[in-house]
Amino acid sequence: MSTVSGLRSSASSDGPGAARSYHWPDASGHFGPYGGMFVPETLMHPLEELRAAYERYLGDPEFLAELDADLRDYVGRPSPLYHAERWSRELGGAQIFLKREDLNHTGAHKVNNTIGQALLARRMGKTRIIAETGAGQHGVASATVAARLGLECVVYMGEVDIARQKANVYRMRLLGARVVSVTSGSRTLKDALNEAMRDWVTNVDNTFYIIGTVAGPHPYPAMVRDFQAVIGREARAQILERTGRLPDALVACVGGGSNAIGLFHPFIEDGAVAIHGVEAAGDGLATGRHAAPLCAGRPGVLHGNRTYLMEDARGQIVATHSISAGLDYPGVGPEHAWLKDTGRAHYDAVTDEEALAAFHHLTRTEGIIPALESSHALAYVQKLAPTMRKDQTIIVNLSGRGDKDMHTVAQHDGLVL
Amino acid sequence: MSRITERFQQLRARGRTALIPFVTAGDPTPAVTVPLMHAMVESGVDLIELGVPFSDPIADGPVIQRATERALAHDVSLDDVLEMVREFRTRDASTPVLLMGYLNPIEVMGYATFAAKAQAVGLDGALIVDAPPEESHELVQTLKAHDLDLVYLLAPTSNEARIVRIGEVASGFVYYVSVKGVTGAGHLDTTAVAEHVELIKSLIDLPVGVGFGIHDPAAAARVARVADAVIVGSAIVSRIEALAATPERIQGAVGDFLAGLRRAIDEVSNDVS
Numbered sequence: 209m210s211t212v213s214g215l216r217s218s219a220s221s222d223g224p225g226a227a228r229s230y231h232w233p234d235a236s237g238h239f240g241p242y243g244g245m246f247v248p249e250t251l252m253h254p255l256e257e258l259r260a261a262y263e264r265y266l267g268d269p270e271f272l273a274e275l276d277a278d279l280r281d282y283v284g285r286p287s288p289l290y291h292a293e294r295w296s297r298e299l300g301g302a303q304i305f306l307k308r309e310d311l312n313h314t315g316a317h318k319v320n321n322t323i324g325q326a327l328l329a330r331r332m333g334k335t336r337i338i339a340e341t342g343a344g345q346h347g348v349a350s351a352t353v354a355a356r357l358g359l360e361c362v363v364y365m366g367e368v369d370i371a372r373q374k375a376n377v378y379r380m381r382l383l384g385a386r387v388v389s390v391t392s393g394s395r396t397l398k399d400a401l402n403e404a405m406r407d408w409v410t411n412v413d414n415t416f417y418i419i420g421t422v423a424g425p426h427p428y429p430a431m432v433r434d435f436q437a438v439i440g441r442e443a444r445a446q447i448l449e450r451t452g453r454l455p456d457a458l459v460a461c462v463g464g465g466s467n468a469i470g471l472f473h474p475f476i477e478d479g480a481v482a483i484h485g486v487e488a489a490g491d492g493l494a495t496g497r498h499a500a501p502l503c504a505g506r507p508g509v510l511h512g513n514r515t516y517l518m519e520d521a522r523g524q525i526v527a528t529h530s531i532s533a534g535l536d537y538p539g540v541g542p543e544h545a546w547l548k549d550t551g552r553a554h555y556d557a558v559t560d561e562e563a564l565a566a567f568h569h570l571t572r573t574e575g576i577i578p579a580l581e582s583s584h585a586l587a588y589v590q591k592l593a594p595t596m597r598k599d600q601t602i603i604v605n606l607s608g609r610g611d612k613d614m615h616t617v618a619q620h621d622g623l624v625l
Numbered sequence: 626m627s628r629i630t631e632r633f634q635q636l637r638a639r640g641r642t643a644l645i646p647f648v649t650a651g652d653p654t655p656a657v658t659v660p661l662m663h664a665m666v667e668s669g670v671d672l673i674e675l676g677v678p679f680s681d682p683i684a685d686g687p688v689i690q691r692a693t694e695r696a697l698a699h700d701v702s703l704d705d706v707l708e709m710v711r712e713f714r715t716r717d718a719s720t721p722v723l724l725m726g727y728l729n730p731i732e733v734m735g736y737a738t739f740a741a742k743a744q745a746v747g748l749d750g751a752l753i754v755d756a757p758p759e760e761s762h763e764l765v766q767t768l769k770a771h772d773l774d775l776v777y778l779l780a781p782t783s784n785e786a787r788i789v790r791i792g793e794v795a796s797g798f799v800y801y802v803s804v805k806g807v808t809g810a811g812h813l814d815t816t817a818v819a820e821h822v823e824l825i826k827s828l829i830d831l832p833v834g835v836g837f838g839i840h841d842p843a844a845a846a847r848v849a850r851v852a853d854a855v856i857v858g859s860a861i862v863s864r865i866e867a868l869a870a871t872p873e874r875i876q877g878a879v880g881d882f883l884a885g886l887r888r889a890i891d892e893v894s895n896d897v898s
């Protein structure tokens with residue numbers, strides 16, 4: 209691969225014999241019935257400008273060279289693909305490879321996208337960036353690139369999330385961002401997104417809205433996916449180099465779904481590779497206290513796109529629950545909705561307790577403390593790996609590190625730090 | 626001809642600018658809404674916009690967000706709002722009523738079911754904030770088949786091509802959002818509004834209502850000079866909020882406020898004619 213981001217090579221060809229048949233979204237930003245641009249009229253023209261700018265710079269060698277250099281020298285890409293031999297042996301089945309997005313600058317995959325969008329913001333002449341955040345990882349990644357590029361940064365965060373992610377709030381403030389506490393609705397990620405949209409409508413002339421996941425109106429789901437697909441392109445090359453063949457399965461956690469789509473996308477046309485997305489089952493799907501729209505929701509329209517949602521019979525969005533703030537969201541990226549309906553990907557959910565058990569298990573067996581979000585993917589691997597042969601392989605996206613979750617885990621274990 | 630179109634034709638013939646109030650259905654309690662609608666008609670409004678509460682109102686400022694939360698505390702649903710329209714119609718056959726809200730409750734009900742129910746209760750149309758023409762082809766066809774108007778927003782960011790495109794699908798009137806922002810936002814630049822409304826009128830053949838940021842009679846009068854309708858929401862809803870604990874006083878306070886807007890608008894309209 210000639211570039212770090214891989215965007216240049218994907219724009220022209222995906223390698224020998226890769227006649228691409230997967231072409232979503234369509235020209236109007238839809239993935240089958242999902243996606244689209246369900247926004248107030250004020251935002252339609254800015255979204256059109258964004259789409260035009262993105263398409264232009266996607267083919268601009270200078271932009272791509274700057275992106276590649278930043279991903280290499282600032283983020284630290286490529287991230288390693290680590291063979292978790294001890295964990296694999298304990299589970300007694302497939303060989304498990306961790307894609308180490310936790311080793312990126314700022315500690316999660318989120319920065320892959322904020323680097324790209326911030327470079328775009330600068331080229332579009334925007335002087336102010338805004339972002340929404342749940343766990344705080346996207347907020348930190350946005351504040352980080354804003355500090356580096358000298359852009360004003362405002363991060364919207366639900367009051368509930370601010371209380372459970374204090375360290376990340378302080379990091380954002382250190383980086384010079386203004387963190388706005390959102391007190392409307394459920395006071396979590398969805399409400400932070402509402403408030404960021406309201407800010408954007410009001411300050412659209414000078415403001416670039418960096419959405420942190422593969423949701424929102426077109427072109428965000430496609431653009432964020434393209435910036436995150438560096439994860440899957442690297443992983444594909446790394447596993448081929450290591451084992452000489454493609455993996456048997458991919459596993460990633462799904463909240464909005466950006467780390468998952470980033471891993472999955474370059475493998476979508478590799479039909480033999482099983483794709484598993486893992487949602488947050490919270491206290492259990494049967495309790496209703498969860499954040500698993502693909503597993504237990506139905507289609508609707510929220511935050512600019514049509515997708516699976518957690519909603520009541522009257523179309524109101526309902527409260528979600530997950531121990532992981534980053535998965536505590538009632539919607540999901542529209543491409544995941546489409547991959548579910550077409551059967552290309554399989555979606556399941558694991559509970560808070562299962563995720564915590566996996567969190568401890570990986571920490572003790574591999575010396576790697578994972579984020580609670582990523583721990584959902586790990587918990588699913590703990591079920592999947594033993595059903596597979598020892599010569600089979602799984603790539604799991606270790607999307608972030610667990611430092612931010614010390615407080616939550618300690619509290620769950622009855623400790624006060 | 627739809628009741629909305631008919632109303633605008635009557636107003637034009639009389640040289641009068643329409644006054645359109647917005648209230649959130651069920652705010653602060655469901656029992657308040659229908660009597661308030663009648664009281665607003667008695668204060669001289671020409672058409673009523675009834676907000677359908679939605680859990681995630683991304684285009685609304687804090688005042689209407691809180692109204693939505695008060696209504697949702699009573700579980701006010703799209704069906705409940707349609708029932709309010711049915712009740713209103715038993716005593717008022719002529720004042721057009723327009724639902725304003727977000728798409729998801731209609732998605733969940735189903736477009737065809739919504740359109741059939743809406744026609745049956747005597748609703749005249751809908752304005753769906755998050756359904757631009759690109760995403761509402763099926764909805765607009767379904768509503769038209771039931772003689773319902775679909776009113777669209779135009780914004781300061783809408784270029785000529787978008788204005789023309791929206792003019793092709795909209796019916797009843799178009800709603801020009803006077804400021805970049807959410808409902809209840811900031812201050813209105815009357816000169817910029819006048820320029821935009823003039824541009825819109827040169828491109829499409831529908832009445833143009835102007836809303837967002839009209840808080841008092843003076844602003845209503847300035848907008849009335851250029852628009853076919855003056856739309857007032859947050860300024861009414863904040864009066865309802867202030868009286869939420871004494872709902873029996875809401876009709877009087879809102880009625881007085883609207884009567885003041887009516888006088889200010891009519892003085893300007895009379896100047897013009």
